[in-house]
Amino acid sequence: MQSITEIKSLRSQIKAWRQAGLSVALVPTMGNLHRGHFSLVEKAKTLADKVVVSIFVNPMQFGANEDLDNYPRTLNEDKQGLADLETDIVFTPNVETIYPNGLGAQSFVDVPDVSMGYCGGSRPGHFRGVATVVTKLFNLVQPDYACFGEKDFQQLQVIKTMTRDLSIPVEVIGVPTMREVSGLAMSSRNGYLSAAQKATATVLFKTLNECAEQIKSGNKDFIALSNSAKQNLEAAGLKPDYFEIAQRDTLKAATLDDTQFVILAAAFLGSVRLIDNLQVVI
Numbered sequence: 001m002q003s004i005t006e007i008k009s010l011r012s013q014i015k016a017w018r019q020a021g022l023s024v025a026l027v028p029t030m031g032n033l034h035r036g037h038f039s040l041v042e043k044a045k046t047l048a049d050k051v052v053v054s055i056f057v058n059p060m061q062f063g064a065n066e067d068l069d070n071y072p073r074t075l076n077e078d079k080q081g082l083a084d085l086e087t088d089i090v091f092t093p094n095v096e097t098i099y100p101n102g103l104g105a106q107s108f109v110d111v112p113d114v115s116m117g118y119c120g121g122s123r124p125g126h127f128r129g130v131a132t133v134v135t136k137l138f139n140l141v142q143p144d145y146a147c148f149g150e151k152d153f154q155q156l157q158v159i160k161t162m163t164r165d166l167s168i169p170v171e172v173i174g175v176p177t178m179r180e181v182s183g184l185a186m187s188s189r190n191g192y193l194s195a196a197q198k199a200t201a202t203v204l205f206k207t208l209n210e211c212a213e214q215i216k217s218g219n220k221d222f223i224a225l226s227n228s229a230k231q232n233l234e235a236a237g238l239k240p241d242y243f244e245i246a247q248r249d250t251l252k253a254a255t256l257d258d259t260q261f262v263i264l265a266a267a268f269l270g271s272v273r274l275i276d277n278l279q280v281v282i
């Protein structure tokens with residue numbers, strides 16, 4: 001595995017692969033890799049001849065009161081895991097490489113509509129930061145494929161929309177969420193949870209499943225379902241941020257005519273913000 005930090009070296013290796021007629025898949029990450037990330041790399045390997053994984057904790061997608069400084073950084077372990085999977089390149093630029101003129105002077109990409117509400121409502125500017133850095137990574141790597149986890153379902157829809165709207169020649173692939181045996185969605189932020197909190201956190205996935213069952217059995221009182229789910233989370237000791245039932249592909253509020261839904265949820269357990277989602281087709 002090649003470890004690359006500079007754009008020039010990255011571009012020159014990609015150019016050599018292209019001249020040899022090889023296809024490329026990109027897996028953008030912020031590091032602290034777990035089995036969820038490794039499943040993205042495994043998927044990428046099935047799609048393309050060469051796989052590039054980027055590790056960059058992107059300051060542009062963190063709000064002023066968020067956990068940028070404390071975000072877990074485990075570069076040595078991450079590189080070992082990626083080498084074990086025979087990743088071709090790990091690209092680990094620093095902030096100056098990605099934002100040489102500082103964040104204030106940085107051009108940005110805004111993706112309307114689908115960035116609104118849910119995590120976009122609770123974290124203003126978050127999806128602008130995600131869309132901007134992913135555009136930069138797409139331009140640097142020029143991949144044929146890019147893999148993202150379905151756990152960040154709104155992020156996946158933002159990136160798919162942006163790619164389509166801006167005619168970026170990459171196929172965006174969503175990869176199903178990896179879960180602990182308990183059902184808890186794997187996340188770098190789970191590392192902040194105690195064992196007891198991890199057990200409590202499983203209520204999020206259970207509540208999503210209960211809501212999905214209600215929808216499948218014909219209950220389309222989406223507001224009541226969402227309120228009852230929030231009460232359930234509160235009773236278990238979580239502080240719901242949102243729990244909403246949306247149209248799967250547009251993320252607009254679900255209507256009685258819809259048949260494809262996604263239930264999107266975020267809740268705080270102590271200071272840790274958990275997110276999860278579940279797709280439902282009836």
Ligand code: PAF
Pocket residue numbers: 028029030056058061130133134152155
């Ligand atoms: O999902 C993430 O880890 C990040 O939001 C991403 C896509 C790597 C952009 O920084």
